[in-house]
Amino acid sequence: MNTFLSESQESLKETYAAFAKEQILPVANKLEDHSLNLKEFIQKLGQNGYLGITVPKEYGGTGGNFIDLIVFVEAVSQYDAGLGLSLAAHYGVVELINKFGSDVQKSRYLPLLARGECVGALAINEHQAGTDVMAVAASTAGGALSGEKTWVVNGSVANLFAVLARGENAVEFRLVDASGDKSVSVGPDKPKLGLRSAATNDINFDKHQLGKDSLIADGKAEEALQYVLNVAKVIAGAAAVGLVDAALEHSAEHARNREQFGQKISQFQGIQWKLADMSTECAAARLLTYRAAWSKELKPEEFARDAAMTKLFASKVARVHSSEAVQILGSLGIMSDNPVERAYRDSKVLEIAEGTSEAQKLVLVKELGI
Numbered sequence: 001m002n003t004f005l006s007e008s009q010e011s012l013k014e015t016y017a018a019f020a021k022e023q024i025l026p027v028a029n030k031l032e033d034h035s036l037n038l039k040e041f042i043q044k045l046g047q048n049g050y051l052g053i054t055v056p057k058e059y060g061g062t063g064g065n066f067i068d069l070i071v072f073v074e075a076v077s078q079y080d081a082g083l084g085l086s087l088a089a090h091y092g093v094v095e096l097i098n099k100f101g102s103d104v105q106k107s108r109y110l111p112l113l114a115r116g117e118c119v120g121a122l123a124i125n126e127h128q129a130g131t132d133v134m135a136v137a138a139s140t141a142g143g144a145l146s147g148e149k150t151w152v153v154n155g156s157v158a159n160l161f162a163v164l165a166r167g168e169n170a171v172e173f174r175l176v177d178a179s180g181d182k183s184v185s186v187g188p189d190k191p192k193l194g195l196r197s198a199a200t201n202d203i204n205f206d207k208h209q210l211g212k213d214s215l216i217a218d219g220k221a222e223e224a225l226q227y228v229l230n231v232a233k234v235i236a237g238a239a240a241v242g243l244v245d246a247a248l249e250h251s252a253e254h255a256r257n258r259e260q261f262g263q264k265i266s267q268f269q270g271i272q273w274k275l276a277d278m279s280t281e282c283a284a285a286r287l288l289t290y291r292a293a294w295s296k297e298l299k300p301e302e303f304a305r306d307a308a309m310t311k312l313f314a315s316k317v318a319r320v321h322s323s324e325a326v327q328i329l330g331s332l333g334i335m336s337d338n339p340v341e342r343a344y345r346d347s348k349v350l351e352i353a354e355g356t357s358e359a360q361k362l363v364l365v366k367e368l369g370i
């Protein structure tokens with residue numbers, strides 16, 4: 001196994017880093033306070049090819065692999081981990097269709113998703129079905145979808161929802177094209193601690209008439225659900241890595257410049273050790289994330305384990321070390337216009353979104369056969 005990047009991926013990494021610095025950094029605060037139109041911004045990402053990284057070329061995408069996408073998410077999350085979460089939702093739908101879609105579904109949706117003319121969202125959880133995701137009550141009885149989904153990232157900007165619902169005999173996945181459809185209503189954006197740039201809404205489906213091609217992963221809904229959740233977890237892991245990498249850069253820079261007691265605070269061993277731990281655990285989280293991305297493509301039997309480890313570890317590293325970054329910056333670190341203040345808030349949400357840390361431990365314990 002090679003968890004390091006190929007030469008071409010190293011070069012992609014530089015391209016993505018330059019893009020993120022030029023295009024995401026200047027608008028990161030506006031995306032967070034919603035003074036910039038998120039839908040238009042996401043569509044622009046699509047026009048520039050960033051929503052179709054893993055879409056095959058024959059469907060109008062870049063034809064890249066999952067690691068390419070992970071490297072992109074890491075780059076944008078240096079400035080806006082909320083955008084990383086938006087990408088997790090969009091690419092969750094892309095990957096669902098890539099793996100389980102019929103030819104009709106692929107040719108209908110993948111080109112639109114790649115161009116950003118269609119934005120994807122995962123409508124899985126419900127009020128009573130959080131960690132216990134199979135307790136969903138939304139129903140497709142009689143060919144109409146009814147039910148209330150909660151915490152749907154991209155809810156207000158998406159037009160293609162992958163919806164988990166109860167069919168006649170079993171749980172099933174449906175692709176719901178909701179453009180201008182009155183049977184699909186979107187609740188207000190939920191105010192939250194962090195990752196605010198990611199729109200998060202409740203979605204109500206009221207007797208939405210399902211098209212004949214809406215069923216995806218027929219008879220394999222549980223497998224598809226786990227796959228999509230694993231994809232989203234690894235993308236969230238990449239967002240956590242980008243976030244903590246930026247926190248490291250900000251805090252190291254501050255330590256090099258701030259003087260107390262007649263010397264730079266970087267000369268104090270207490271500060272040095274924080275930075276050494278941050279740097280080590282950021283690197284470890286990155287390697288776990290790349291390994292999970294690698295196993296998705298090349299060792300699928302290990303993907304669930306690696307995705308759970310990635311989500312558990314990377315989000316914890318992000319929370320612990322963004323807190324240390326705030327500490328190193330002192331009073332500056334808690335100011336609301338400081339990137340480490342935002343990183344600290346965003347990191348906590350990463351321990352809950354895309355499955356809680358405890359949910360990852362449940363997967364890992366099961367993998368151990370316990």
Ligand SMILES: Cc1cc2nc3c(=O)[nH]c(=O)nc-3n(C[C@H](O)[C@H](O)[C@H](O)COP(=O)(O)OP(=O)(O)OC[C@H]3O[C@@H](n4cnc5c(N)ncnc54)[C@H](O)[C@@H]3O)c2cc1C
Nearest residue numbers: 122123124125130131151152153352353354355356358359
């Ligand atoms: C920012 C954000 C974005 C999200 N995006 C989406 C999305 O795009 N689509 C979507 O469908 N959903 C989304 N969700 C929902 C998310 O997946 C759920 O919030 C998450 O799975 C936890 O469910 P819950 O909030 O109901 O918590 P609960 O399941 O009620 O859990 C509460 C607490 O109990 C713990 N717990 C639960 N069961 C166990 C157990 N068996 N053992 C030990 N501890 C346990 C949990 O870990 C947690 O600490 C999002 C949530 C957030 C916060």
